[in-house]
Amino acid sequence: MADSSKPEPKRPAVLGNTVTRDQPPVVLVLGMAGSGKSSFVQALTAHLHKSRNFPYVINLDPAVRKVIFPANIDIRDTVDYKKVMHDYQLGPNGAIMTCLNLCCTRLQEMIGLVKKRSTEFPVCLIDAPGQIEAFTWSASGSIITDSFASTFPTVIAYVVDSARSTNPTTFMSNMLYACSILYRMKLPFFLVLNKSDIVDPAFLEKWMKDYEELGTSIEDARDAYINNLTHSLSLVLDEFYSTMTTVKVSSRTSEGMEDVMAAIEKCKEEYFEKYQPAFNELLKERLEKDVQQASDMLDKVNVTERNPQVVEEEEAMEDE
């Protein structure tokens, strides 16, 4: 049974927002734990600072000890992760989700703050919690994403740890996860192949483009069942890869940051071409549902004229 004392998220009203091309893109930075999300936000922020193009940066990780980039909004100023853990008797993941739920109750204020400054920055970067599923599989995660996506051209940067992806099966698992996020969030998406200073991520691009290349690498692995499965899955992922933009990046040396900005611009265009029309349909559907709900309620409310005799009697009593 759900614990009614824990804060649950409510979908804020997002109807009626018009997203225009002059608005800056919002980049939601996602990726497996330790892939380098925060380092990537830090490196991109530092890169933009050099040309005095200061980005707007939001930290959405309530559990992080130290924020390593200058954040304009820090969720830790709104919610106290340790206190939430204590007050609601929660473990680390439950506390992150409850913090995000609490954050949702202040989401319109948060978006309002970003909107107010939106003419002053080239891009807004959002660093998501380290425990990725707390964001990608929670209602509050979709509410936050939907709310930003209905206000700004919003895109996803999925950070991949290239050094940990040298094994084809590890890489495949990561790509399946990325694909499930794309499937769920339906936003323009690009892959940040991070840690290029440790290993050149070119082999990952080859695996994505050329099934034979991946096949050759799998030949070396020992488990026949996993090999066959990986072969089949790579065919399934072919469509996912076909339109995917990838950028090779080192958050340590700042290599590839200009390419990241180009990928963000490309995804922003995609947002207006593909995502926005679909999202408008979704909003229309939601609006129709809201109107239907309102009219169902109205059916139960009858507007009738009161009996004139009673009204006259009441007026007479008032005169007395």
Ligand SMILES: Nc1nc2c(ncn2[C@@H]2O[C@H](COP(=O)(O)OP(=O)(O)OP(=O)(O)O)[C@@H](O)[C@H]2O)c(=O)[nH]1
């Ligand atoms: N060599 C190298 N190390 C990196 C790079 N990017 C991140 N790291 C290191 O990888 C580790 C994890 O980086 P974080 O930025 O904390 O990763 P994260 O995804 O934000 O981590 P969580 O939010 O805790 O999931 C740190 O030790 C970073 O210094 C990179 O491009 N090159």
